[in-house]
Amino acid sequence: MRRTLSLFGLTAVLLAVVLAHPASTPATAQSDALGAHNVYALGVFSYPDHVRAIIDVLVPRTEVIVEARSSDTLWVLVHDLNRTVRGWVEADFLEYEDRKAVLNLPVSAEVMFIASESPRTGDYTAIDLEAYPVIPDRLGGALKIAQSGVVLGSDPHVISKVGDCISDNKNFLSPFGWGDYSLGNYGSLQPVIDQFASSLAFDSQSAYDGLVTNAALDPLFSNPLACQPGESPLRCEYRVHNPAVAVIMFGAQDLLFTPPDQFDRNLRQIVHETIQAGVIPLLSTFPGNLNRWDDAVRYNQIIVQIALDYDIPLMNLWLALEALPHHGLDDDGRHLSVPISTPGDLRGENLQRGYPQRNLVTLQALDAVWRGALEPSMGFLYPDVYTFPAIG
Known part of the structure; x- marks a missing residue:
């Protein structure tokens, strides 16, 4: 049926x-x-x-x-x-x-x-994944999207997680919402944690085990207890939580089930709908797959090309994990390695594990987007009542 x-x-x-x-x-x-x-x-x-x-x-x-x-x-x-x-x-x-x-x-x-008929503007097979920084060094159209979000009433204290089981995991960002973390040398991240603390441990309607790009867009995969009839998981999440930023990472599951051209179309649609909702897409490359390394590279190249085409912030998690033991992957070769201590511990050897490293670079990327786009958008529209945080 x-x-x-x-x-x-x-x-x-x-x-x-x-x-x-x-x-x-x-x-x-x-x-x-x-x-x-x-x-x-x-x-x-x-x-x-x-x-x-x-x-x-x-x-x-x-x-x-x-x-x-x-x-x-x-x-x-x-x-x-x-x-x-x-x-x-x-x-x-x-x-x-x-x-x-x-x-x-x-x-x-x-x-x-129509996203399915949208031509690609470049040859993604020529993309060198090592040429793109871990933390976005330019935000592209993020400020304009943030200003649209302010007009539409997006909550500047809320982020959404969009992706598969690697994002729907208690090890990803949630400890920072629970207050269970140690920043070590990264104390400068405390303000961005404070900014988004209320949402870092949210259960997302658009992140769960096995989710692929086409399912994120299909109302048949929505949670009937939270979503309206005919509402996709992605749109449901944006309505329920009203975020200002969405951390979007797909690929680990899609490379197993979704052909590259369909992955390209689906992810473009996800990015389009995110921008239309006034939500900044923080698009992330995904960890490699030791059993299908060439496929992982290819799908990550597609992600980079989409970020370039839509001029949105790109977080290169793939590069951040490259120097870690087993590329930051667990024994199965496709999931992130678990922490030595706790996932919110950003100190010492713990950062040699996949989840703590992803938490670190995600907070750093969110910090860049917050300071570079969200704060200026609020100040632009409400200059008399909004002040900027000190950097450093």
């Missing part, structure tokens, strides 16, 4: 991300927004035509803003209030605050961006 639903229903979500196509002219923003909502589940199309791709599904009674109409007024271009869904719906299936106002909307023929 789940398979049938996936084929004929909500897995249309996996085909697309709802962003404007670069070659199209976006609709003009309205000063007086026209509100509407759907009564029943409603397909969202990439273009006002039934032969075009269904790129999303509006769950029943989703509040939307109507931006524009097609020339024949049979379709309207809408986005939801969280700006995680944007596309064309049939006009007659919405209930409007003012039905007549639809006629006053600008006419548009905008084509929505």
Whole structure:
């Protein structure tokens, strides 16, 4: 039954991300927004035509803003209030605050961006993984995303974990939320721990054992106790926890089950949806796999290329683990090695183990994103009430 639903229903979500196509002219923003909502589940199309791709599904009674109409007024271009869904719906299936106002909307023929048809901008096989720093030395578009997040109401004290079992693990960041850690020579990380402490031990709706990229986008894999009907694990997590930053790491499971081209498309969609939600994607390379080393390199090259294409912060965990015994991996050759003492202990020999080392570089990367993007975004919008932390 789940398979049938996936084929004929909500897995249309996996085909697309709802962003404007670069070659199209976006609709003009309205000063007086026209509100509407759907009564029943409603397909969202990439273009006002039934032969075009269904790129999303509006769950029943989703509040939307109507931006524009097609020339024949049979379709309207809408986005939801969280700006995680944007596309064309049939006009007659919405209930409007003012039905007549639809006629006053600008006419548009905008084509929505479809991730599965997005060309890569470079040859990822030529990427040298050792050429990219462990901690992002440039943040690219992170500031702009953070400013969007402030407008949308993202919580600057919250991060989300997005990934497989290596992220859904009590050894990853959680001890810093519980207060069970020793910083040793890294006392300068205390302010960033304080900033995100309330969320570091959260149970994520988009990180669990065996999660692969396509499942993160598929409502069939959502937790029914926390997520709304038709809501993917990724969107559920962003709605439930309202983060400002998402630490995203996939690959360890995908290289076992997901072809490289599909991994590329899926991860691009995850990044797109994260940006649309006003959440900074902190994209991470993943640990190697001693049994499939060449595959691990290839999938990590894809991750780096996506970070470059979307101009987002990249944390090169793969490089950070290179000098560790067994590349920071456990005896099975694919999971991170466990700590000697505790995962929150950032002292001495403990940092020769995979999980403590990942905790260290993740906190350092979060510190860079926080100081370089989140803080300036708050100060930019609220200069009279927000102060910057001292660096050092």
